[in-house]
Amino acid sequence: MHVYDRRFGVQGAPDTLIDDATADDYRLLQRRTGTQRTVVVQPRVHGTDNSVTLAAIRALGAAHTRGVAVVRPDVSDAELERLHAGGIRGIRFTLYTPTHATTDFAMVEPLAHRVHALGWHVQLHWSAAQLVEHAALLERLPGTVVLDHLARLPQPAPQAHPAFGLVCRLLDRGRTWIKLSGAYLDSTLGAEGRYADTTALAQTWVRRAPERLVWGSDWPHPTERHQVPDDAQLFDLLGDWVPDDATRHRVLVENPARLYDFL
Template identity: 60%
Template sequence: MKCDSHIHIYDRAFLKPGDAQVFVENADVAAYRKVQTQMGTGRVVIVTPRVYGTDNAVTVDAIRQLGFDHARGVAVLNPDVTDDELDTLNHGGIRGIRFTLYTAKNAAVGFDMVEPLAARVAELGWHVQLHWTAEQIVEHEALLQRLPAKMVFDHRARLPLTDGARHAAFDIVRRLADAGRAWIKLSGPYLDSAAGLDNRYADIAPMARAWVQAVPERLVWGSDWPHVTETHKPGDAFLLDLLDEWTGDDATRERILVTNPAVLYGFAI
């Protein structure tokens, strides 16, 4: 069963008074079910969007609606989370925590909190999902080497167009992946593309293919639905077609869509 390993769910029922960040309409579970039908996917990993801060109720509820056999989640936490809260999230289908540190504006915690939180969730078998810039990956290489938890690097490790796979971050992440400690998400091509949707994000293809060639057994794919950053939104089936272009063969595509996410997120194989 194919897995979309990176989406966000927005549901007004879980907003708190005073939440001022941008809310996305028509991005609840019912809307995503239609996307699944279009793509032919049956599994999904839901990442708590920043409008909810460190309240992960919307993600846990979405997992409940979609069913534990078909959904997992990635939470956003701060250091005062209790062991009981972690246990509740674990039973609710959460399997990782995200550190969105590529810009301070979107950060719920700082780099100083990565290691202590990683140590706590490692005991549950969770991973830490890192949305960092390539430069931050290089700057914090020593921290990455110390982390006890598995790592998942968001959006192709955000390698810049100017360097692509020649950037030092590529080798750092590849070494971690080769050691069985890291995974990379092939997602969000629009975040770094200058070519844009009309040109099929063609400038992202070389670095995506570099990851496929280097560590196909450590890759997962995500649509990044509902594409919050984009005014001109891509079709999700189109994004899945891009994976065909990046992989070039059915066996690798099957590994990235089925086998790898089953291993990473604990789905039945």
């Protein structure tokens, strides 16, 4: 999930901020879904001012909250250590669109090496075409790589896209994870069709790597400003994606404990 807070620095147009999306607002959603742990992912509008994410980790409880930061190559070792102490366990590259992008593809590999030393992962929100274009880079990256939002394979034939084979190869190597989230991003059926066209792809990932999947709400759904999804419907969708109780427990409890260093 993401936190937006006007008390902190903003990069790009201020109108991309989302109101009613603070850590306090998120607590209300947690009461609805019953989740206890939280992973706060730095949103692009706050740039590299990760203080908004660190503050959210403290507000939601450092014992059961972790964060994913956004940094650039000029970040100091001391700053990385400070972020680690504050609960950060990964960095994100949101490059699926260049609008207000804080980072670029040239930054991925050098930063991946630096955070690998801390035991962090690299989270990528890239389009399927970008995954294919940068396949050689992906295969060189050290450590753990997390692909956002079902790996963003386009509907209606995600397994026909060249990125599908690439992602399968990366999964088979044992260091790539996929986030089961963002059903609305590539679904052609939408909420009215219960995002049913995403189920086959999600279940494919479940069969291939059940031990390297995590779920995310993507609250407050920054890409969906005009029609905000129903969070309860998205959570219920996980039951279709992962119908087996034991596997769903892995996705919701055991896997994130490993990936995000929950003790």
